[in-house]
Amino acid sequence: MSVIKTFEGREGHISQKTGYDPVSLSCSNESLAGAVSQRACVYSGARVVLNPLTDALHLVHGPIGCASYTWDIRGSSSSGPDLYKNSFSTDMSELDVVYGGEKKLARAIRDLAERFHPPAIFVYSTCIVGIIGDDLKAVCRSATAELGLPVIPVRSEGFRGNKNEGYKAACNALFELVGTKEHRPASPYAINLLGEYNVAGDLWAIKPLFEEMGIEVVATFTGDGRVAEIQRSHTARLNLVQCSGSMTYLAKKMEERYGIPYQHISFFGLGDLASALRCAARFFADESMLAKAEEIIERETAQVMPKIVYYRSRVQGKKAAIYMGGAAKAVSLVRAFEELGMEVVIIGTQTGDRDDYRKISCMVRDGTVIVDDANPLELRELLAVQKADLLVAGVKERFFAYKLGIAFCDFNHDRTTSFEGYDGLVNFAQELDASLNSPVWRLPLRRSSPIVGSQGSEIEKTIEKAAEGGVQAGV
Amino acid sequence: MSESYSTINPCNMCMPMGSVLAFRGVEGCMPLFHGSQGCATYMRLYLAHHFREPVDIASSALSEKGTVYGGSANLKMGLKNLIIGYSPKAIGVATTCLAETIGDDIVQIINEFRAEEKSNIPIIPVSTPSYSASHEEGYARALQALVQSLARRTEPGGRINLIIGSFVSPADVRYLKNMIIDWGFADGFILFPDISETLDAPREENPPRITEGGTTLEDMVDTANSRCTLTIGGRFQSSSAGGFLEREFRVPQTALPLPIGLKDTDLFVSMLEEQTGIALPERYEAQRGRLLDTLADVHKYLAGVRVAVYGDSDIVLGLTRFLCEAGAIPAVVATGLRSTRFEAEIRAASEDALILLGADFSQIHDKIRNARIDLMLGTSNGRQISKKEGIPLVRVGLPNHDRVGATRQLLVGYEGATRLADAITNALLDENNL
Numbered sequence: 001m002s003v004i005k006t007f008e009g010r011e012g013h014i015s016q017k018t019g020y021d022p023v024s025l026s027c028s029n030e031s032l033a034g035a036v037s038q039r040a041c042v043y044s045g046a047r048v049v050l051n052p053l054t055d056a057l058h059l060v061h062g063p064i065g066c067a068s069y070t071w072d073i074r075g076s077s078s079s080g081p082d083l084y085k086n087s088f089s090t091d092m093s094e095l096d097v098v099y100g101g102e103k104k105l106a107r108a109i110r111d112l113a114e115r116f117h118p119p120a121i122f123v124y125s126t127c128i129v130g131i132i133g134d135d136l137k138a139v140c141r142s143a144t145a146e147l148g149l150p151v152i153p154v155r156s157e158g159f160r161g162n163k164n165e166g167y168k169a170a171c172n173a174l175f176e177l178v179g180t181k182e183h184r185p186a187s188p189y190a191i192n193l194l195g196e197y198n199v200a201g202d203l204w205a206i207k208p209l210f211e212e213m214g215i216e217v218v219a220t221f222t223g224d225g226r227v228a229e230i231q232r233s234h235t236a237r238l239n240l241v242q243c244s245g246s247m248t249y250l251a252k253k254m255e256e257r258y259g260i261p262y263q264h265i266s267f268f269g270l271g272d273l274a275s276a277l278r279c280a281a282r283f284f285a286d287e288s289m290l291a292k293a294e295e296i297i298e299r300e301t302a303q304v305m306p307k308i309v310y311y312r313s314r315v316q317g318k319k320a321a322i323y324m325g326g327a328a329k330a331v332s333l334v335r336a337f338e339e340l341g342m343e344v345v346i347i348g349t350q351t352g353d354r355d356d357y358r359k360i361s362c363m364v365r366d367g368t369v370i371v372d373d374a375n376p377l378e379l380r381e382l383l384a385v386q387k388a389d390l391l392v393a394g395v396k397e398r399f400f401a402y403k404l405g406i407a408f409c410d411f412n413h414d415r416t417t418s419f420e421g422y423d424g425l426v427n428f429a430q431e432l433d434a435s436l437n438s439p440v441w442r443l444p445l446r447r448s449s450p451i452v453g454s455q456g457s458e459i460e461k462t463i464e465k466a467a468e469g470g471v472q473a474g475v
Numbered sequence: 476m477s478e479s480y481s482t483i484n485p486c487n488m489c490m491p492m493g494s495v496l497a498f499r500g501v502e503g504c505m506p507l508f509h510g511s512q513g514c515a516t517y518m519r520l521y522l523a524h525h526f527r528e529p530v531d532i533a534s535s536a537l538s539e540k541g542t543v544y545g546g547s548a549n550l551k552m553g554l555k556n557l558i559i560g561y562s563p564k565a566i567g568v569a570t571t572c573l574a575e576t577i578g579d580d581i582v583q584i585i586n587e588f589r590a591e592e593k594s595n596i597p598i599i600p601v602s603t604p605s606y607s608a609s610h611e612e613g614y615a616r617a618l619q620a621l622v623q624s625l626a627r628r629t630e631p632g633g634r635i636n637l638i639i640g641s642f643v644s645p646a647d648v649r650y651l652k653n654m655i656i657d658w659g660f661a662d663g664f665i666l667f668p669d670i671s672e673t674l675d676a677p678r679e680e681n682p683p684r685i686t687e688g689g690t691t692l693e694d695m696v697d698t699a700n701s702r703c704t705l706t707i708g709g710r711f712q713s714s715s716a717g718g719f720l721e722r723e724f725r726v727p728q729t730a731l732p733l734p735i736g737l738k739d740t741d742l743f744v745s746m747l748e749e750q751t752g753i754a755l756p757e758r759y760e761a762q763r764g765r766l767l768d769t770l771a772d773v774h775k776y777l778a779g780v781r782v783a784v785y786g787d788s789d790i791v792l793g794l795t796r797f798l799c800e801a802g803a804i805p806a807v808v809a810t811g812l813r814s815t816r817f818e819a820e821i822r823a824a825s826e827d828a829l830i831l832l833g834a835d836f837s838q839i840h841d842k843i844r845n846a847r848i849d850l851m852l853g854t855s856n857g858r859q860i861s862k863k864e865g866i867p868l869v870r871v872g873l874p875n876h877d878r879v880g881a882t883r884q885l886l887v888g889y890e891g892a893t894r895l896a897d898a899i900t901n902a903l904l905d906e907n908n909l
Contacts, residue, residue: 007556031512033536033549034556041513063572063605064482065489069517072859073524073876085859086837091482094607097576108481127511127573128606131542158511159542159573376531377560377684396520400529403682414524445680 004381013372023361027372028353036375039350041158045166052076052222057118059088062126074413077201102134109143119227120150130157164351171250183232187216189284192236195243198223205421206267213292234258240265245326267420269336300422311429316341321388323348327356345386348374407435483837487811490603493613494569496642500668502689503564507533510571525874533557546579551588565597575604599624615712622716625695632700637666640709641789645675647887657756665694675882704728708789711814734887735793762889769893773900783807783843785853786872796824807842809834867902
């Protein structure tokens with residue numbers, strides 16, 4: 001039996017875990033028309049992965065909207081260049097659609113290269129480019145030859161699938177850069193971090209930990225990234241992949257071509273963070289590095305523990321709902337909620353696959369609802385049925401949570417507080433406490449009125465009661 | 476200036492965005508984009524950020540298959556599910572660049588849907604390809620599509636249509652509504668689109684799936700029977716709901732600027748007095764007096780202050796005229812729209828203003844850098860320039876993504892101008908550490 005009533009064709013995307021059997025969920029298919037999916041498009045997926053490359057020029061070949069809605073809306077921070085905070089567009093008009101936009105694109109690339117001297121240009125294709133058939137590849141190839149800098153086409157026509165396709169398109173674009181610059185890492189222990197987007201400066205809490213262990217981070221894909229770092233990332237010996245949905249594809253390609261193995265890790269939550277550090281140390285099979293990792297874990301954990309204990313006392317026992325873009329973050333959140341003594345009652349993602357949901361269903365408790373590609377109507381129902389106290393999701397979900405009187409934590413790319421690393425978990429716990437225990441949820445939704453009550457006026461009630469013979473009027 | 480082959484940091488959005496703001500002003504009306512899923516999601520995100528409200532927009536979620544073989548099945552499925560899920564009273568279907576480029580005939584598809592599903596829910600089609608015009612025209616087109624689809628001539632009703640011809644805040648619409656109520660002719664007007672509640676909903680138990688409020692369908696139908704139309708704003712767009720009502724149903728239209736600042740509000744008020752024969756209520760006269768008093772209080776702070784104004788065309792025009800009234804200098808005036816009429820009206824207000832048409836923020840930045848600007852007045856999209864140049868920014872219009880209160884920001888009427896004068900002056904005082 002399904003947990004809630006929903007659209008025909010959506011039933012299989014919602015399931016409740018019962019017993020030990022892993023939940024099998026319909027997933028990885030097209031969103032249902034009219035259901036108001038929370039998913040975005042291929043372009044969106046490609047843009048979020050590539051955009052944190054701070055010194056690259058991101059040019060959208062398409063009508064203006066695609067560039068307008070993606071201009072500086074993400075919280076990925078830079079320690080230097082800020083070219084990525086601009087949104088460049090060929091602003092295609094009706095004439096471009098009719099006669100083709102290749103010439104305009106070629107001139108735009110040339111103009112922008114001269115004006116901004118970027119180390120690389122990414123050219124995103126959008127829906128109509130896919131329809132009118134502009135040859136992005138050819139334009140980019142000749143621009144690369146003419147300008148002497150990588151001009152890379154990103155095959156991100158919006159309709160070609162969901163965000164996952166966009167991640168792939170971005171990975172393919174990045175892969176064109178990998179291995180195009182020579183580098184000799186200073187440390188024999190060199191790694192890349194994949195699927196780390198430096199949202200709210202997350203990376204800056206993580207990188208020093210690796211450096212303390214004697215590890216050199218050659219490149220971060222793509223948080224606070226530089227084109228040159230990506231170009232020499234083939235010199236690393238290990239890829240640590242955090243956001244698996246967006247970057248496993250690239251990790252596999254790098255393993256194939258450059259023989260760099262990869263491991264899935266997460267920098268969120270005490271347990272996952274410790275595992276990540278140990279994972280790197282074990283890979284290099286260096287005893288002193290392993291000891292250093294343990295020292296860091298012990299020291300940092302001790303440092304934040306009092307605060308964690310405090311916030312845990314404030315939030316434990318509360319019920320959390322998770323709705324994320326990708327599965328990796330959702331999985332990491334389940335563990336973090338465990339560390340904070342909270343129960344996960346709903347867990348969903350926009351783009352999880354069969355394996356993701358199997359993994360999730362093995363982690364969560366009996367009674368937890370797992371949902372794929374949810375929409376606002378389903379989420380509303382589920383939050384009520386599962387009696388969630390808090391929703392962790394992105395901006396689109398924030399305001400309906402508030403309307404329902406449910407606490408909220410933004411764990412998307414728009415957040416402005418760092419949640420990774422040791423202090424990150426404290427920040428996260430603090431935010432949960434701030435929202436869950438806010439007095440605003442306890443304010444009366446209805447004013448108590450001397451003349452108008454919620455079930456009619458006091459006078460009416462008295463009369464009613466009197467009529468029933470229960471109470472004397474006036475008492 | 477040489478021809479530009481690219482836009483850097485747009486001062487425009489695309490047409491479908493504008494249609495949402497129009498459709499959400501009609502009671503129980505849900506917007507649906509015929510296009511790829513991403514358009515709906517991106518614009519929901521953008522609008523949720525601004526209004527701090529949930530904004531649901533459905534999509535026909537066109538995929539590769541729909542793109543190759545036509546999107547009819549997707550659009551019909553989308554309409555069907557939207558009706559099942561939300562029980563809307565009406566649906567506004569806006570096209571996107573994708574739907575337009577593959578050549579889907581949405582009117583035809585909608586007619587087929589009506590016949591197949593035996594559905595009598597009003598479905599309003601509007602052609603809003605993202606590659607032409609901008610969100611401002613998208614808004615105007617959707618308004619026109621609404622009356623085109625819904626307005627029906629029956630018996631002369633004698634009411635006045637008050638059309639909000641360009642996008643303003645829910646607070647602005649609320650103010651105008653209250654003004655009409657206070658004036659005593661609440662029943663004599665059809666105001667649309669009414670986003671005062673739909674995009675600024677109170678918290679309540681069991682919130683409805685579609686936020687309450689908006690112009691009723693009955694009123695939309697009745698716009699054809701009104702004795703006249705007053706349209707505020709939207710004068711630089713080619714589509715016009717008021718124009719359509721005039722052509723089709725002989726409802727004469729008067730097109731006014733947005734009532735921003737003293738004189739444009741006076742103009743609006745006079746027009747209402749002329750049409751109703753009732754004098755402005757005393758409390759609004761008092762508001763007017765307070766605006767004059769405020770302008771006297773702040774005139775020295777604002778004297779000669781050089782302001783860069785940018786954003787949607789009608790709001791920018793209103794702000795420019797208001798700055799002149801207050802003694803400030805609209806030194807740079809920019810909009811994403813290309814309109815010679817807009818240019819002429821700005822020029823009429825200020826001889827020296829540096830006017831940018833079809834502007835992007837890179838051009839705006841260049842001008843601001845060289846124009847000794849003291850204050851920026853416009854959307855939150857100016858925040859990078861404001862930070863880089865150390866110029867205070869007073870946020871007005873859509874988007875306002877980084878400060879709260881966009882839904883409650885009052886710009887129109889005497890009170891709106893008073894608040895704006897306060898906000899501008901305080902920003903300058905803050906800047907000067909006073």
